[in-house]
Amino acid sequence: MPKLNIDALEPDMVLAEDLKTVEGRMLLPRGAMLTEAHIRTCRVWGIAEVNIQGDEDENDDYPTSLDELDPEVLEVCKIMAAQRYVLNPSSHPAIKEMAKLYVLRQSRDLDAEQARWMLTASPHDDTVDIFQPPPTDEAGMDPISVVEQEMELASLPNIFFQISESLKNPRSSAAYVAEVISKDVALSAKLLKMVNSPFYGFSSKIDTLSRAVTIVGTNQLTNLALGVSVISAFDNVPEEFFSLKEFWLHSVTCGIVARLLAGRAGLQGDEKFFVAGLLHDIGRLVMLRNHPIASTEVLRQAKVGRRGLVDMERSVWGCSHSEIGGRLLKAWRLPAFLEVLVHFHHDPMEASMVSEAAVVHVADFITHGLGIGSSGASLVPELNTNAWRTLGLDTKDLFDIARQAERQANDVMAAFFPEG
Structure with missing residues (x-):
C-alpha cells in the first residue's frame, strides 16, 4: 500500500487503513473514498501522508524485499x-x-x-578489556558536577529562556509567543521553513510566525522553538567520532520516529516527543565539550571493543550521558516531561512516565537500527522488550515508520541547516 504525500491525494482514492490524527483521533475508516472535503480535513489536522490502496510507488527507491x-x-x-x-x-x-x-x-x-x-572499513578487536582503567584521571563522573560545569562555561541564547518562560505561562497567547520568538531572526526563519516543509504538509504557505503559532499550536511551536534554539548552543565539540551534522541527523530522526510512534501508540503531544527525541543525547555533547579526553576514550573503547556505549559509560564514568542530559534539562528548567524522557531513554521501565519514555527508547533503537546519522555508538543499543510491548506496536509498522522518518528527516535537516 503506497503512502502518499498530502499534496498527491486526489478525490476517489481509497484509504488502505484507518485515517487518524497523530493523537489517534479517528477521521475516516479503512476503505473510505476520499473527497475534496476529506483532503481539506487532512490538511487542517496536519496529516502529511496517507495510506492509499493501489500499487506501490514506482519512484520509491527503498527496496522492499x-x-x-x-x-x-x-x-x-x-x-x-x-x-x-x-x-x-x-x-x-x-x-x-x-x-x-x-x-x-x-x-x-x-x-x-x-x-x-x-x-x-569497520575492523574491530574483541580483545579490548572493558575493565581496563582508562588513560585519564577523569573516571568516576558526578553528573551534578558535570552539569554545574556546563552551566558555568556555556550559555544558551537569551531567547531560549524567554521561550521557556512563555511555555510555562498558561496565559501566553499565540501573539505573545510569536512576538517572543520573532526577536531571534535566525530562529524564526528556521521555524517557518520547518512549518512549511512536508513535515507538516500544510497546503498553503505560512509566511508569519503568528499564523504558524495559530495553526500549529502555541505549546507545539514553543516546544519546537526550544529544541531548535538548543542546537545553536553546541557548535564547538570535538568531531573525532562523528560530525555535529551526523549527530543532529541522528537526533532529528529519533525525534521524528518518536513523533510517529507516539501517534501509533495513541499518546498525545507529538511535538513534545519530537523535542525529547531531538535532545535525547544532549548529555553526550556536554561530556564531549567539557571532558573531551574521558569522552573520546569511552567512545574509542566501545567502538574497538564492540561494547555497548551506555554500559561502557557507566563502567568508566559511573553514570551515563542520559543521566547527564536529564539533569541538564532540569537545570535549564525545561518541562519535566522532557527531563524524564531524556534521563530514562535507556531505562524506560524505571521512568515515572513509562509509556512516554518507552517511545523515545524505541525511537532511539529504530534510528540506530537503520544507521541514520551517528551519536557515537557503533552498535545498536539493546532493545528493552518490555518497552516494545508497552507501546503495543506491530513489526509491520516498522517499514512505514522507517520510510516516513527518512523522508521527513531530510526536510527538517534542511530547515535546521539551510546551508546544506
Missing part, C-alpha cells in the same frame, strides 16, 4: 547487520524486522565492490 538485492551485496549487508545488532537477541520479531530494514537501507545504490569495502 531482500530478493531484490544482488546476492553478494546482500551477504555483505547481512554480515554488517549481524555485527551491528550483536547486543540484541536475534529471535525477537522486532530485531529481525529492523535488521532486515537495515540491510535494505544499506544496500541501496551499492555494488558488490562497494559493499566489500564497507565491510572492511
Whole structure:
C-alpha cells in the first residue's frame, strides 16, 4: 500500500487503513473514498501522508524485499547487520524486522565492490578489556558536577529562556509567543521553513510566525522553538567520532520516529516527543565539550571493543550521558516531561512516565537500527522488550515508520541547516 504525500491525494482514492490524527483521533475508516472535503480535513489536522490502496510507488527507491538485492551485496549487508545488532537477541520479531530494514537501507545504490569495502572499513578487536582503567584521571563522573560545569562555561541564547518562560505561562497567547520568538531572526526563519516543509504538509504557505503559532499550536511551536534554539548552543565539540551534522541527523530522526510512534501508540503531544527525541543525547555533547579526553576514550573503547556505549559509560564514568542530559534539562528548567524522557531513554521501565519514555527508547533503537546519522555508538543499543510491548506496536509498522522518518528527516535537516 503506497503512502502518499498530502499534496498527491486526489478525490476517489481509497484509504488502505484507518485515517487518524497523530493523537489517534479517528477521521475516516479503512476503505473510505476520499473527497475534496476529506483532503481539506487532512490538511487542517496536519496529516502529511496517507495510506492509499493501489500499487506501490514506482519512484520509491527503498527496496522492499531482500530478493531484490544482488546476492553478494546482500551477504555483505547481512554480515554488517549481524555485527551491528550483536547486543540484541536475534529471535525477537522486532530485531529481525529492523535488521532486515537495515540491510535494505544499506544496500541501496551499492555494488558488490562497494559493499566489500564497507565491510572492511569497520575492523574491530574483541580483545579490548572493558575493565581496563582508562588513560585519564577523569573516571568516576558526578553528573551534578558535570552539569554545574556546563552551566558555568556555556550559555544558551537569551531567547531560549524567554521561550521557556512563555511555555510555562498558561496565559501566553499565540501573539505573545510569536512576538517572543520573532526577536531571534535566525530562529524564526528556521521555524517557518520547518512549518512549511512536508513535515507538516500544510497546503498553503505560512509566511508569519503568528499564523504558524495559530495553526500549529502555541505549546507545539514553543516546544519546537526550544529544541531548535538548543542546537545553536553546541557548535564547538570535538568531531573525532562523528560530525555535529551526523549527530543532529541522528537526533532529528529519533525525534521524528518518536513523533510517529507516539501517534501509533495513541499518546498525545507529538511535538513534545519530537523535542525529547531531538535532545535525547544532549548529555553526550556536554561530556564531549567539557571532558573531551574521558569522552573520546569511552567512545574509542566501545567502538574497538564492540561494547555497548551506555554500559561502557557507566563502567568508566559511573553514570551515563542520559543521566547527564536529564539533569541538564532540569537545570535549564525545561518541562519535566522532557527531563524524564531524556534521563530514562535507556531505562524506560524505571521512568515515572513509562509509556512516554518507552517511545523515545524505541525511537532511539529504530534510528540506530537503520544507521541514520551517528551519536557515537557503533552498535545498536539493546532493545528493552518490555518497552516494545508497552507501546503495543506491530513489526509491520516498522517499514512505514522507517520510510516516513527518512523522508521527513531530510526536510527538517534542511530547515535546521539551510546551508546544506
